[in-house]
Amino acid sequence: MLINQDFAQSEPKSPVKRRLELVGNxxxxxxxxxxxSDFNQAVKLLQETIVKIDxxxxxxxxxxxxxxxxDFIHFCGDRNANGLPAQPHLVVQYIxxxxxxxxxxxxxxxxxxxxxxxxRLNRFDDPTKDPDVTLEMRRMHRKLGRLxxxxxxxxxxxLERLLLATDDSIRGIRDRALLLVAxxxxxxxxxxxxLQVKDIKINIKNGIETSxxxxxxxxxxxxxxxxxxxxxxxxxxxLVEWVKELPEGQEYLIAGIDRGGRISLSSLGSGQVNxxxxxxxxxxxxxxxxxxxxxGHSMRVGAAQDLLNSGASLPIIMQRGRWSKSDxxxxxxxxxxxx
Numbered sequence: 001m002l003i004n005q006d007f008a009q010s011e012p013k014s015p016v017k018r019r020l021e022l023v024g025n026x027x028x029x030x031x032x033x034x035x036x037s038d039f040n041q042a043v044k045l046l047q048e049t050i051v052k053i054d055x056x057x058x059x060x061x062x063x064x065x066x067x068x069x070x071d072f073i074h075f076c077g078d079r080n081a082n083g084l085p086a087q088p089h090l091v092v093q094y095i096x097x098x099x100x101x102x103x104x105x106x107x108x109x110x111x112x113x114x115x116x117x118x119x120r121l122n123r124f125d126d127p128t129k130d131p132d133v134t135l136e137m138r139r140m141h142r143k144l145g146r147l148x149x150x151x152x153x154x155x156x157x158x159l160e161r162l163l164l165a166t167d168d169s170i171r172g173i174r175d176r177a178l179l180l181v182a183x184x185x186x187x188x189x190x191x192x193x194x195l196q197v198k199d200i201k202i203n204i205k206n207g208i209e210t211s212x213x214x215x216x217x218x219x220x221x222x223x224x225x226x227x228x229x230x231x232x233x234x235x236x237x238x239l240v241e242w243v244k245e246l247p248e249g250q251e252y253l254i255a256g257i258d259r260g261g262r263i264s265l266s267s268l269g270s271g272q273v274n275x276x277x278x279x280x281x282x283x284x285x286x287x288x289x290x291x292x293x294x295x296g297h298s299m300r301v302g303a304a305q306d307l308l309n310s311g312a313s314l315p316i317i318m319q320r321g322r323w324s325k326s327d328x329x330x331x332x333x334x335x336x337x338x339x
Contacts, residue, residue, distance in 0.1 A: 152293025189296030
């Protein structure tokens, strides 16, 4: 039983996500409902593909491919058609359905990317390259637009308000460490929850103690070269306070906490980071419209904007945030909504 918001939900929030079943669960439903053989074969091929690409793609990418393609297989199954390989006219219908379902254009592009990748990985003809699919994507973009909503920023001023809203409970100690480490390191949410206790290094310079954390792998470091992330003294003190509370043998730094104050041995889920931010923001009395815009990247956005306002150059901001494209950085620091 899930007993705290720090841990994963048993049910996804949106109606769209509720339709996205894990392949393992889909396989169980196949046996119960005695689905057609094409459905079974498509599910089996998808399972084999997910196993094959494990380790070659980021876990978040694999989850997205699995969820989106499982949804597509069920869509095709409802029409007594094969989802893998799929015919272009089915992809056209699928895009039209997603367009009317309330999903964003970025989400639909992601789904189409997954359909394309799974077909290519199985050496099937890519139905997403069909002219009719291209036309349907143009219709989708004309209806929904190409812009994606930028995450709201948590800059230095907002950060101070959030810190004041934390208390001295075990959760408050964890939250302060999370906020300050996230702001200082500009970590993506997946990077934050991957940080490990053993990778903390204490530094002493001129009698002042600070710390650094080794980021073992990031989106722009596919070869796991690693990068040391340096913390301010305030973030260091918050981190030390939190580490003292961790149980012996704790591997991951950012861990979940249940209602009884027990610290989980596993890492906090990356999808929980924004919920922690929003909970603290509500305790701080932030406007609900501001809270609605907060995401797992909000600390990263705010820190990048503060760097720009302090006079940091674009290359420095790119280096600090581990960005590989300058236009992506400009989206963050200038609130330009580009896809």
